[in-house]
Each structure stands twice: as C-alpha cells, then as structure tokens.
Amino acid sequence: MKTLKIYGSTGSIGKSCLKLLKLKREDFSVKLLAAGNNIDLLKEQIVEFQPEFATIFNGEKAKELKTFLENLSIKTSFIPFEESFSLESDITLSAIVGSAGLIPTFKSIPYTKRLALANKESMVLAGEFVNSECEKYNTELIPVDSEHNAIHQSLRAGKKHEVKSLILTASGGPFFGKGVEELKNVTVAQTLNHPTWDMGQKITVDSATLMNKGLEVIEAHFLFGIDYDKINVRIHPQSVVHSMVEFIDGSIICQMGKTDMMLPIQYALYFPERVHTEDFSFDFGKALRLDFFEPDIETFKSLKLAYKCGKGDIGDRVILNSANEVAVNYFLDEKIKFLQIPEFIERMLDKIERPVIRTIGDVIDFNERVKNICIEEVKSGNF
Ligand SMILES: NC(=O)C1=CN([C@@H]2O[C@H](COP(=O)(O)OP(=O)(O)OC[C@H]3O[C@@H](n4cnc5c(N)ncnc54)[C@H](OP(=O)(O)O)[C@@H]3O)[C@@H](O)[C@H]2O)C=CC1
Ligand SMILES: CC(=O)[C@@H](O)[C@H](O)COP(=O)(O)O
Ligand SMILES: [Mn+2]
Numbered sequence: 001m002k003t004l005k006i007y008g009s010t011g012s013i014g015k016s017c018l019k020l021l022k023l024k025r026e027d028f029s030v031k032l033l034a035a036g037n038n039i040d041l042l043k044e045q046i047v048e049f050q051p052e053f054a055t056i057f058n059g060e061k062a063k064e065l066k067t068f069l070e071n072l073s074i075k076t077s078f079i080p081f082e083e084s085f086s087l088e089s090d091i092t093l094s095a096i097v098g099s100a101g102l103i104p105t106f107k108s109i110p111y112t113k114r115l116a117l118a119n120k121e122s123m124v125l126a127g128e129f130v131n132s133e134c135e136k137y138n139t140e141l142i143p144v145d146s147e148h149n150a151i152h153q154s155l156r157a158g159k160k161h162e163v164k165s166l167i168l169t170a171s172g173g174p175f176f177g178k179g180v181e182e183l184k185n186v187t188v189a190q191t192l193n194h195p196t197w198d199m200g201q202k203i204t205v206d207s208a209t210l211m212n213k214g215l216e217v218i219e220a221h222f223l224f225g226i227d228y229d230k231i232n233v234r235i236h237p238q239s240v241v242h243s244m245v246e247f248i249d250g251s252i253i254c255q256m257g258k259t260d261m262m263l264p265i266q267y268a269l270y271f272p273e274r275v276h277t278e279d280f281s282f283d284f285g286k287a288l289r290l291d292f293f294e295p296d297i298e299t300f301k302s303l304k305l306a307y308k309c310g311k312g313d314i315g316d317r318v319i320l321n322s323a324n325e326v327a328v329n330y331f332l333d334e335k336i337k338f339l340q341i342p343e344f345i346e347r348m349l350d351k352i353e354r355p356v357i358r359t360i361g362d363v364i365d366f367n368e369r370v371k372n373i374c375i376e377e378v379k380s381g382n383f
Contacts, residue, residue: 004269005032005087005112007104008095010041012200013118013144016261017093018045020269023277028269031089034081034104036096039064046076053079053087057100086111091269093144094119097202098325099367102126106360109133116268118144120219124321125367127222128314129360141223142268147216148223149264150242150255155224157253158245166226167244167252168216169236170295171196173208176237180299186338188331196239196259205328206302209341210295214306215324218317221310228311233303234292240282241290257282301342305349315354318366323348326374335378344383348374 004021008014014035021028030051035042039061046054046069054076056065066078079087085107092112094105101119106129109115115134117123122130134141143149147168155163174193175183191208192201199207206212213233220231242264244254257263263280297304302324309316327344330336336344352373355366377383 001027001029002090003031004028005089005092005108006030006095007034007093007101008097009033009045010035010038011095011097012198013095013261013265017095017265018049020262020266020277021049032084032087034084037061043068047074050074051076053077053084055079055081055084057081090114091116094122097200099125099322103364106130106133109139110137112139114140114142116142116144120145120215121321123219123222124215124317126360126363127218129363131222142271143223144264144268145216145219146261146264147243148220149267151220151224151245153255153267154243154245154253158247160225162247163226163245164248165230165232165246166220166224167246168213168220168231168233169241169243170210170213170233171207171239172235172237173210175208176235180339183299183339184337188334191338195237201332202328205331209302210300211302211306211324213295214303215321217306218310228307233295235295236290236292238290240288302345305342305345313354314357314363315366316349318363319349319352319370320345322367322370323374326371326378330378336383347383348377
C-alpha cells in the first residue's frame with residue numbers, strides 16, 4: 001500500500017483522483033488531503049477517506065478545520081498548511097490551480113518519492129528549479145497533464161536522442177475557427193463551455209484563449225528537455241489523441257483514450273505498472289474522425305506570447321503566467337473582455353522590469369510583485 005498526499009483535493013483533478021482511489025481502496029493510504037477554501041467538501045472527503053492529516057490554506061477555515069477534527073472520532077489530525085510539505089509520502093499529487101501551487105509543489109519534493117504533477121504553472125514559473133530539486137532528492141516526476149502524460153507514455157517507444165519533435169494536441173476550445181470580430185463580445189458562460197473536457201474555471205478559460213497550450217509548451221520543454229523549435233501544437237477538435245512523439249525514423253507514436261482525467265492520474269499513480277480499475281474502454285462503435293489543424297496564433301495571441309516568453313528569460317515566464325492568472329480572474333468577474341486577456345499580458349510584459357533571478361525564493365518574490373503590479377494596473381483604470 002502506497003502513501004499519497006493530495007494538494008487540491010477539492011478541485012477537479014483532486015476529485016478525479018479520489019474517485020479513482022475508491023476503485024481500489026487497498027492500493028493507497030491517504031496521508032494528506034489539502035484544500036484551498038472549500039472546507040465543506042474537505043470535511044466530506046475527510047470523513048470518507050480518513051487521511052492521516054488534513055489541512056486548508058485559508059487561515060480562518062484552518063481554525064474551523066482544527067476544531068472539527070478535534071471533535072471527530074476518526075484518526076485524522078490537523079496540520080498547518082506549510083507544515084504539511086514535510087510530511088513524507090510515496091506520492092504527492094500536485095493539483096492546486098495557478099501559481100499558488102508552486103510552493104507546495106517545490107517544498108514537497110524532498111519528502112516524496114514521486115511527484116505526480118498536474119499544476120503546470122509550477123513548471124512555467126520555475127521548471128529549472130523543480131527539475132534540479134527532483135534530481136537532488138531523487139524524486140520521480142510523472143506528468144498528470146493529459147498531453148504530457150501522453151508524451152511520457154509515447155516516449156517509452158524510443159530514446160530521447162531519437163525524438164524529432166513533440167506534437168501537443170489542443171481541442172481548440174469553444175472558439176476554434178472564430179475570428180477577432182466574433183471574439184470581441186464572447187461571454188464568460190460561452191468561454192466556460194469547453195467542447196471536450198470538464199475542468200476547473202481557470203484552465204477552461206486558458207483553453208479558450210490557447211494560453212493553456214502555451215503554458216503546456218513551456219511545461220513540455222522543462223519536463224522532456226526538448227527545444228521549443230521541436231515542440232509543435234496541432235488543433236485536434238476530437239480530443240482523442242492526447243499528444244504525439246515524432247521519432248527520427250518517421251514514426252509517430254501517440255496515446256489515445258477517453259477524455260477522462262482519471263486515466264492520466266491512474267497512469268501517474270501506478271507507473272510503471274498498468275492496472276485495470278474500471279472500464280475505460282474507448283468506444284470505437286461510433287464513426288471516428290481525427291482532424292489536425294495549425295493553430296491560428298494571430299487571433300489567439302496567447303500561444304504566440306507563450307513561445308516568445310518560453311524562449312526568453314525566467315522573468316518573462318513569470319510575467320506571462322501571472323499576468324494571465326490575474327487577467328483570467330478579472331475576465332471571470334466580467335471586469336475585462338476576452339480579447340483583453342492577451343492584450344493585458346503583452347502590456348505587462350512591456351511594462352515590468354525583470355530582476356536577476358537566481359533562486360526559487362527570487363521566483364516566488366518576483367511572482368508576488370508581478371501579481372500586485374497587475375492588480376494595481378487593472379484597479380487604476382488604466383486598463
Ligand atoms: N482539471 C483538469 O482536467 C486539468 C487540470 N490541470 C491542471 O491541474 C491544476 C488544477 O486544476 P483544476 O483541478 O482544474 O482546478 P480547480 O479550480 O478545479 O481546483 C483547484 C484546487 O486548488 C485549490 N486551491 C486554489 N487556490 C489555492 C491556494 N491558494 N492554496 C491551496 N489550494 C488552493 C482549490 O481549493 P478550494 O476549491 O478548496 O478552494 C482546489 O482544490 C491546474 O494547474 C490545471 O492547469 C491539468 C490538466 C487537466
Ligand atoms: C485535460 C487537459 O490536459 C487539459 O489541459 C486539456 O487539454 C485542455 O484542453 P485544450 O486542449 O482545449 O487546452
Ligand atoms: Mn492539458
């Protein structure tokens with residue numbers, strides 16, 4: 001039985017992971033459940049999964065959780081959020097959304113044998129530091145993000161020096177094929193209507209702007225050590241092929257399957273074994289088309305910006321990621337429009353000076369500063 005810590009247990013990925021654990025209860029013992037704000041759901045999860053420890057980021061709710069656990073006749077103990085990083089485990093699932101995931105991800109690395117990584121923003125902000133920390137502590141990094149998980153699986157068919165390119169597939173989101181005029185007044189509800197995946201709000205907006213694919217290009221660069229010029233994106237509206245590896249002999253190996261995140265989570269938890277937990281068979285009964293198109297990076301500028309920042313310095317990546325995070329929140333609050341998201345990121349990339357970044361602490365400090373500058377920019381009415 002392996003021990004598992006879950007950061008972001010109350011989110012879309014966290015819930016899929018817990019659903020998976022229920023299928024084979026004997027395989028994992030839950031060491032930690034960690035949430036952000038949703039204490040009601042966390043309490044339900046605690047009662048059902050009886051983890052050794054539980055925590056919540058929100059300070060007020062942490063007090064409530066502590067009292068709740070003291071009065072509960074199960075073994076779960078409260079642990080302050082920051083102290084939970086040094087709890088030892090076989091596997092840590094990093095599934096907090098956004099840059100808030102960086103500290104728990106990074107600080108858990110010395111204490112876990114495997115990092116199952118869904119929080120792509122950690123790699124965008126600090127891929128080089130996450131990699132060197134994993135190397136230092138001999139921690140295995142297995143991607144959960146479906147494209148990177150597909151590439152991890154496909155790479156088992158060859159060696160790194162035999163790779164010609166990586167092909168990341170993108171659904172295209174709800175606005176695939178639309179032009180600037182049609183995008184000007186799209187609503188939040190239309191943007192959250194993802195055609196193929198059911199996910200949290202932030203990543204769903206990122207899918208619609210193609211920033212999700214931009215963040216994934218950077219994530220792929222750091223996870224697999226492949227140059228940006230060899231990482232391509234193809235719009236694949238069916239979301240059946242989850243990504244591909246092109247080898248130097250001309251062969252292309254891909255991974256296909258249902259659009260259900262339980263599958264890549266299962267792979268990341270059980271690797272290198274493959275197990276049967278429930279019937280995830282793909283339905284070949286229906287007619288199957290597989291289309292692949294070039295992305296329109298002039299209309300969906302975020303993808304173009306991400307390649308540029310990926311090829312730039314770490315400071316560029318921090319601004320890209322955090323300006324996007326702030327802009328997405330303002331879009332969800334209907335304070336800015338859809339097309340203003342990439343405009344805002346571009347403006348912040350022009351405006352904010354990059355400091356010298358040498359340590360993970362420098363990344364964390366700069367990230368906080370960028371967020372504050374971005375929030376001020378919107379509040380000041382300049383945008
Ligand atoms: N959803 C998906 O299918 C996929 C997601 N990913 C990546 O996985 C990550 C999670 O995405 P998703 O599950 O969709 O996101 P959700 O919005 O559904 O869930 C986010 C989780 O993060 C927690 N959280 C938010 N802020 C904080 C904070 N400051 N401190 C601690 N916890 C916090 C939330 O807690 P609470 O709800 O309690 O406030 C929640 O548990 C993202 O990086 C995303 O890009 C990658 C591939 C697919
Ligand atoms: C499931 C997953 O990994 C998401 O990142 C998904 O790929 C998002 O869909 P898009 O392909 O539309 O960005
Ligand atoms: Mn993905």
